[in-house]
Amino acid sequence: MRVNELVLEDFRNYADEQVRLAPGLNLVIGRNAQGKTNLLEAIHCLSGLGSPRADNAALVRHGRGAALVHADVTRVHRSLHIDLEIKPGRGTRALVNKTAVPRTSALTDVIVTVFFGPDELSLVKGSPDGRRRFLDELVVKLRPARDALRRDLERVLRQRNALLKSLRAADPSGVHAELEVWDRSLCRSGAAVAAARLEALRDLSPHASKRYEEVAGGGSLTLSYVSSWLPEELAGSISDGTAEIDASSLEEHLAARIERLRRAEVERGATLVGPQRDDVSVRLSSQGTMLDARAFASQGDQRTSALALKLAEHDLLSESLQDEPILLLDDVFSELDPMRRAWLADAVRDVGQTILTSAEPLALETLRAEKILEVREGRIDVSG
Amino acid sequence: MFAGPIQDLIDELSRLPGIGPKSAQRVAIHLLKSPPVEAHRLARTIAEAKDKVILCRVCFNFSDAEVCNYCSDPRRDRSLICVVQEAPDIVAIERTREYRGLYHVLQGAVHPLEGVRVEDLRISELIDRIDGSPALDGSGAGAVTEVIIATNPNVEGEATAMELVRLVAPLPVRVTRLASGLPIGGDLEFADEVTLGRALEGRRHLGG
Numbered sequence: 001m002r003v004n005e006l007v008l009e010d011f012r013n014y015a016d017e018q019v020r021l022a023p024g025l026n027l028v029i030g031r032n033a034q035g036k037t038n039l040l041e042a043i044h045c046l047s048g049l050g051s052p053r054a055d056n057a058a059l060v061r062h063g064r065g066a067a068l069v070h071a072d073v074t075r076v077h078r079s080l081h082i083d084l085e086i087k088p089g090r091g092t093r094a095l096v097n098k099t100a101v102p103r104t105s106a107l108t109d110v111i112v113t114v115f116f117g118p119d120e121l122s123l124v125k126g127s128p129d130g131r132r133r134f135l136d137e138l139v140v141k142l143r144p145a146r147d148a149l150r151r152d153l154e155r156v157l158r159q160r161n162a163l164l165k166s167l168r169a170a171d172p173s174g175v176h177a178e179l180e181v182w183d184r185s186l187c188r189s190g191a192a193v194a195a196a197r198l199e200a201l202r203d204l205s206p207h208a209s210k211r212y213e214e215v216a217g218g219g220s221l222t223l224s225y226v227s228s229w230l231p232e233e234l235a236g237s238i239s240d241g242t243a244e245i246d247a248s249s250l251e252e253h254l255a256a257r258i259e260r261l262r263r264a265e266v267e268r269g270a271t272l273v274g275p276q277r278d279d280v281s282v283r284l285s286s287q288g289t290m291l292d293a294r295a296f297a298s299q300g301d302q303r304t305s306a307l308a309l310k311l312a313e314h315d316l317l318s319e320s321l322q323d324e325p326i327l328l329l330d331d332v333f334s335e336l337d338p339m340r341r342a343w344l345a346d347a348v349r350d351v352g353q354t355i356l357t358s359a360e361p362l363a364l365e366t367l368r369a370e371k372i373l374e375v376r377e378g379r380i381d382v383s384g
Numbered sequence: 385m386f387a388g389p390i391q392d393l394i395d396e397l398s399r400l401p402g403i404g405p406k407s408a409q410r411v412a413i414h415l416l417k418s419p420p421v422e423a424h425r426l427a428r429t430i431a432e433a434k435d436k437v438i439l440c441r442v443c444f445n446f447s448d449a450e451v452c453n454y455c456s457d458p459r460r461d462r463s464l465i466c467v468v469q470e471a472p473d474i475v476a477i478e479r480t481r482e483y484r485g486l487y488h489v490l491q492g493a494v495h496p497l498e499g500v501r502v503e504d505l506r507i508s509e510l511i512d513r514i515d516g517s518p519a520l521d522g523s524g525a526g527a528v529t530e531v532i533i534a535t536n537p538n539v540e541g542e543a544t545a546m547e548l549v550r551l552v553a554p555l556p557v558r559v560t561r562l563a564s565g566l567p568i569g570g571d572l573e574f575a576d577e578v579t580l581g582r583a584l585e586g587r588r589h590l591g592g
Contacts (some may be wrong), residue, residue: 147577159494159497159539159543182543185546362424
C-alpha cells in the first residue's frame, strides 16, 4: 500500500501544502522544527489510529478551526481517496471515496502504518503502558474489527471501577452480588482482549527473533506475555505455539484471580487485575544466559530490541495483510551508531513505501532514496 | 447575547438532549417569528403531555391511563414478557409484528458511572409480576412462562441482562435473550468477526 499524493491544510505548521510521494524510499530532510515529523504524523492519521504523539487539538494549525488531510492512496490494486477533517475536541471525521466511514478506526482497513520515532526507541526500556499500546495497535492493524474488544474492555473497567468506588463508600465488607455481573463482564472482555494479544504476540515472535539476530549479529530475543492472572507456563506454551489459545480457559484463570482479589478490590475501590495491567517481557540471550532486556540490557541492546520489534511488526503485517504497510521512520538514524545505521539502511531497502526523516545530511549516502523532499518552514520542495 | 426572555428561551431549549446552542437559537428564533397561536399550541401540548402521561402501573411504559394499551389488550399473550430498557424499544419491537406478548420497561440499564444501580431499575416489579401473575385473575391461566430479555447488546445492556438472569432464574419461568448476529441481506464475508463470533455462539439447530 502507499500514499501517492498528500494535501495538508492547516495541519500543524502546514497552511496549504501538496506533495507527491514515491512508491519506495522517500527521504525528508530539513533542519529541526521545520515540519518533518508533522508530515509523518499526517500519514499516520490516515491509518485511523490518530497521532502517535499528540491529541487532536495539537494537530490544528494555530488559530484555525480544523485541519484537513486529503490523500490519494493505493491498497493492493485499488486506488482510493481519503479525506480527514480533524477538529479539536470534536474528533476526526473520515471519508473514503467521499463516503463517511462510521469511525476513524475503520481506516485501518485501507491504510496501515508502522511508525518508528525517538519515543519508540524506548519501547523496551519504557513503561508497560507503551508495550501494551504497541501490542493493542498491532492487534487492530492485523484485524481492524478487534478494536471493538479493547473499547468494550475499557468501558467495562470504567463501569466496574465506578461500582467498586461506590461499594467502598457504602459497605466495604458486605456481600456484593451486583459486582458478580461486572466480574463476568470483565472476565469475558478481558479474556477476549488477552486472546487477541496472545495471538498477535505469538505471530510476532519469530519475526522479532529473526530481526534481532540480524541486527545484533547473533544472540536471540524472546517475547512473552506477562500477567498476574495467567500462569506463566500457559503463557509460555501459547507463545511458542504448543498450546492453543482458548478464550474460555483464559476466562477461568481471570475469574479465579478476581475471586481471590475481591476483598482488596472493594477496599481499594479499583480493579486490580486484568489485561489493562499486563505487560510484554523482552528477554535477550547471549552466551547461554537469558536476561530481561528492560532491567539488564545495555542501552544499545534495548534500542536494538526496539528496532527489531518494530521491523518485526512490519514483517508480520506484510505477511498477514499480503501488502506492505507504510513504514514511517522519524529521525531514528541520528540516534543509532554507525553499525546499526548501516544495518537499518539495508533493512529498509525494498520494504515497500518508506518515509524517512533526518536532520542530518550524512544519512543520505548510505540510502538510495527514490525521492528527496526538503522541508523548510512548512513548505515542501522536491530536491532530488 | 440576546435580551432577557429570548436568551432564557435559548438556554431552556439547549438543555434538551441533542440540541446544541446553535440549534437552540434557530428553534427560538423560529418560534418568535411564528404566529403567537403556534407557540401557544406547542407550550400547551408540552404541558398537557407532561400532565397526562404517566407510567403504566404494570409495565412502566408511558401511558395516558393507569394501565397501558398493551397491558390492557385482551388479545395479547400473557405468558410472555419482553423486557426492554426504554419505552422506544417497544416501538421498535412492535414494528416487527412478530411479537404478541407483554412488555416490561426497566427504565434504563445498570450504569455505575452514572450512578444507576440494579435497585434503580424496575426489576423487583418484574419479579412481582412473574410471581403474582396467576393470582391476577385467580385462575392460574395466563401465568408468565417466558421472559425475553431485550436489553441493548452493549456493555451496560449485557450487564443488565446478567442481573436479570440472576434475579429471575430462581422463578419457574424460561429466560431467553434476543439473539445477536448477522444482518439480513448482508454477505457473510463482510461481517466483522465480533458479530460473526456472536452469531456462531448463538447458532440454531436445524436438524440431523
